[in-house]
Amino acid sequence: MASLSSSSVFLKIPTSKSNRFALTNPRSVPNHSLPKTPKLVSGTRRIPSRINASIFSAKQASTDPRPTKVQEMYVYEINERDRASPAYLRLSQKEVNSLGDLVPFTNKVYHGNLQKRLGITTGICVLIQHVEEKGGDRYEAIYSFYFGDYGHISVQGPYLTYEDSYLAVTGGSGVFEGVYGQVKLQQIIFPFKLFYTFYLKGIPDLPKELLGAPVPPSVSVEPIPAAKAAEPHAAVKNYTN
């Protein structure tokens, strides 16, 4: 069985050279033991009907079914090459990246200000097609962002190695339970550094620890050493690892 650690150095996608992996034993699916919170969304929704005599509009409260204001949150996803990720499964058995290739992956997640370690991403990229004229690939990505004790956010959508894209926020748990919206994915250094802008709706105000102005994305950005070392003051509580 080939050692996958030396081969899995990329964030998500290596260049399309021949890199083949011995697949003698089927890979067992990792058990993330996600707490499955039931979604509130169903066919019909209860509408609050309130009658009061105030001249002022009632402030948005958590009693409203799903707040619609947008909350922005920024994170960096960085492949530090220490999680044996990605695992490029060239199941198409073709030289060029082709439908059939699957790329499970997991990377580290940092606060947008690069001062705190938040957790990890985990999921799978399904290679859809190689896009010759753009020198890259289209993937369908299904994965989650883990924020330690705060919970997680799940996303689904396009990952294009050659341009930015928007993925759908499909749901979450913990403080993100009931979340919806979209997230913008920007590649900074393919495939090691990605910058995400979440546009989140449907949840109460996010904890302050997760908010704040990000370090603007650039090629040279790095988490501060304390965050990389996940020192207690530079990481959220029980940051996912």
Next chain:
Amino acid sequence: MASLKASPLSLQSASSLSSLSQKSLLGSPLRIPTLAREPQKKSTAIAVSRTTKASLFSMKQAPKDSRPTKVQVMHVYEFNERDRRSPAYLRLSQKEVNSLGDLVPFTNKLYHGNLEKRIGITAGLCVLIQHVPERGGDRYEAAYSFYFGDYGHISVQGPYLTYEESYLAVTGGSGVFEGVYGKVKLQQIVYPFKIFYTFYLRGIPDIPRELLGAPVPPSPVVQPTPAAMAAEPQAAIRNYTK
């Protein structure tokens, strides 16, 4: 559907990839994010619950700034024209019969329900769950997306049964579909080449007219117009997904 032989998948071990990592280290230059598709912050910072000042009537509609609950119906056709090397049936179960372990990534073309415009593609994964001999077909768990060019995308998840129609969950979207929820009905017309979908979408502003309209009723002989199949400019939406 193309299927790999039942022989074990033996892929040679990786040769040194350190050279590859060097090659892709300096990848795409820094991209300043464009604002072209920034979501409109149409909802105010503080969403207001409707308050009725003096009316005797209770609210029937959702409060103005909360998520729209009205259903919008949209129809699309998914065609496998056998020119996208799809599907890729990965017989990882290594059994002769379709079995748990088999994975089926796929991507097909997407057309307007009226079959006059090319819209984009579908892309995603079917996970074979079980073969259902008494129905002569299979159950899959499907997770995939529908791409609508510049309009955005819709992601879905749920059952794909080769022997009967099913409803999948609409899990979310982007662009004009940002924040969408609801369900979609999947009807197979010609397995596995032609599928007709009826989306029941909620939670989004009115869908652009270009995507709406009465569909061609599903039947085994339906085909997109030649102009749509050729994706001629008047028969395709803007920057239709390829």
